[in-house]
Amino acid sequence: MKKLLITTALCLLAAPAFAGTRVAVTMTSFDNPFLTILLNGIRDEAKRVKNVELLTEDAQLDPAKQLNQIQNFIANGVDAIIVNAVDGDSTAAITRAAADAKIPLVYVNHPPAELASGLPEGTAFVGSNELDSGTMEAKAACKLLGGKGRAVILMGPLENHAALVRTKDVEAVFSQQVCRIDIVEKQTANWNRTQAQDLVSSWLTAGLKFDAVVANNDEMAIGAAQALKAAGVAMNDVVITGIDATPDGLAAMKAGDIDATVFQNATKQGEAAVQTAVKLAGKQASERTLWVPFELVTPDNMAAYQK
Numbered sequence: 001m002k003k004l005l006i007t008t009a010l011c012l013l014a015a016p017a018f019a020g021t022r023v024a025v026t027m028t029s030f031d032n033p034f035l036t037i038l039l040n041g042i043r044d045e046a047k048r049v050k051n052v053e054l055l056t057e058d059a060q061l062d063p064a065k066q067l068n069q070i071q072n073f074i075a076n077g078v079d080a081i082i083v084n085a086v087d088g089d090s091t092a093a094i095t096r097a098a099a100d101a102k103i104p105l106v107y108v109n110h111p112p113a114e115l116a117s118g119l120p121e122g123t124a125f126v127g128s129n130e131l132d133s134g135t136m137e138a139k140a141a142c143k144l145l146g147g148k149g150r151a152v153i154l155m156g157p158l159e160n161h162a163a164l165v166r167t168k169d170v171e172a173v174f175s176q177q178v179c180r181i182d183i184v185e186k187q188t189a190n191w192n193r194t195q196a197q198d199l200v201s202s203w204l205t206a207g208l209k210f211d212a213v214v215a216n217n218d219e220m221a222i223g224a225a226q227a228l229k230a231a232g233v234a235m236n237d238v239v240i241t242g243i244d245a246t247p248d249g250l251a252a253m254k255a256g257d258i259d260a261t262v263f264q265n266a267t268k269q270g271e272a273a274v275q276t277a278v279k280l281a282g283k284q285a286s287e288r289t290l291w292v293p294f295e296l297v298t299p300d301n302m303a304a305y306q307k
Helices: 033-048 063-075 092-100 130-145 161-174 193-205 218-230 247-254 266-281
Strands: 003-005 021-027 052-058 080-083 105-108 123-127 148-155 180-188 212-215 239-241 261-263 289-291 295-297
Touching (some): 021 063, 021 266, 033 052, 033 266, 063 080, 063 092, 080 266, 092 105, 092 123, 105 266, 123 266, 130 148, 130 161, 130 180, 130 261, 148 218, 161 180, 193 218, 212 218, 218 239, 247 261
Parallel strands (some): 003 289, 021 080, 080 105, 105 123, 123 289, 148 180, 148 212, 212 239
């Protein structure tokens, strides 16, 4: 499978627009800070590229609803479709529907199951390699813990590819000889700040002892910090890490609540998704897989990621 690495500067050349190009977008959820950044990247790029009409829908975390949206896009004769998949393991019907209709399809951020076996003609994926995200986060946590301690993991939705891979990455790093971190509990908080706060509060109430909270995203890391502070735990006594480097996550880092996060360039993913969709709609060649690298963010370099 050919892969193209996109640097932070995004080395893709802007694709020429085609008159009346209608690009339809279905997002996992509009109610998610990271996905809001992704969607804004899509919208801003669509405005920048001339003569592109953007249609957006919220799948509201429902795979069946998302498939129905795809079917409606096809019935309306759009020129290309961008999908932020609710469930990467249930994308076969989406891919097949778009391929049968001969409508270009671009998955963004959440990889489809078909990525492993090869995407069909007219289908592409734009995202970041999740093998790097959890690994970077776990190594940062291990270093901060001095290679030993007890940790809990806050996971995203169990059906989500990113959540599963990030968790496996953390487990793999923590099992290495140089990083003997015991995972004493792991549960899903569904990317949600409030759910993470409630979950960590329940662990503290039950008397669970841990030295680190390793969260699959910044929102859950922030929720964990809120629970710990409400329980009177000093932030210097526990390591908290997240992923995404969202504005709220960076603000929490500046306040001393988060010790490390991993930047996922949602804006560049959104831009590249639109560029790829327009290319494919114009019958131009495009890479099937486009990677936007993850980057470790700590208090030492966070200023470079703040806007």
